[in-house]
Amino acid sequence: MSNNKPVPKFQAVLRISKRSNPEVISRSRIYVTEMTGNAYFPNPSPSLSSISTQIQLLEDAFSKSQTGLKGSVAQLIPIRRQLLLMLKALAAYVEAVANEESDLAGPIIQSAGMDVKRAPPKPNRAFTAEALPMSGQIRLSTQAIPRSVFIYQVSTQPNNPASWETVHIDLRVKKTLTGLTPGIRYYFRMATVTNKIQSDWSPMVAVIAR
Numbered sequence: 392m393s394n395n396k397p398v399p400k401f402q403a404v405l406r407i408s409k410r411s412n413p414e415v416i417s418r419s420r421i422y423v424t425e426m427t428g429n430a431y432f433p434n435p436s437p438s439l440s441s442i443s444t445q446i447q448l449l450e451d452a453f454s455k456s457q458t459g460l461k462g463s464v465a466q467l468i469p470i471r472r473q474l475l476l477m478l479k480a481l482a483a484y485v486e487a488v489a490n491e492e493s494d495l496a497g498p499i500i501q502s503a504g505m506d507v508k509r510a511p512p513k514p515n516r517a518f519t520a521e522a523l524p525m526s527g528q529i530r531l532s533t534q535a536i537p538r539s540v541f542i543y544q545v546s547t548q549p550n551n552p553a554s555w556e557t558v559h560i561d562l563r564v565k566k567t568l569t570g571l572t573p574g575i576r577y578y579f580r581m582a583t584v585t586n587k588i589q590s591d592w593s594p595m596v597a598v599i600a601r
Contacts, residue, residue, distance in 0.1 A: 401509055422503060436480065518532075522600055542560050544592075
């Protein structure tokens with residue numbers, strides 16, 4: 392791997408949790424309509440049929456609550472909550488599918504009737520490089536992140552994008568390089584991959600091998 396650009400991450404945004412029940416019902420039906428037959432989403436999870444059923448339950452419960460029948464409002468609350476949970480899961484599915492196609496992630500999310508938000512880049516963790524007493528050895532390390540893969544790269548000509556070479560792709564945060572040339576200044580950088588999303592490269596760290 393050379394100087395790859397970080398994979399952009401786009402979020403599917405619903406913005407319906409604080410809306411009225413009629414608005415939740417209307418927006419939910421838009422998602423179902425836009426995703427029905429949509430080639431980008433062959434296997435929606437939860438299924439569109441189960442969401443449609445929950446939408447109808449909410450509409451029926453809302454209509455009943457408007458009659459003033461005792462207890463009808465209380466019955467409405469868990470039905471609405473369940474629908475919102477299902478929609479949140481659906482948005483997560485849309486987001487995951489969209490980010491598999493990074494160049495089209497935004498339009499794919501929009502094709503589901505959902506809003507798009509680009510997530511801010513995750514900050515890189517502290518990254519260190521230390522020349523060890525043994526000749527030609529440098530130890531690289533960073534802070535652990537659960538369920539993440541760490542990518543370390545090295546270069547002696549950091550301004551040349553083609554010069555960067557990957558020396559570590561692993562779940563482990565520590566890597567000791569051997570066989571380096573004493574007296575040579577090496578430049579290192581790192582990135583993390585979490586949920587298939589690669590972060591920006593860290594600032595470079597320079598070390599002279601002993």
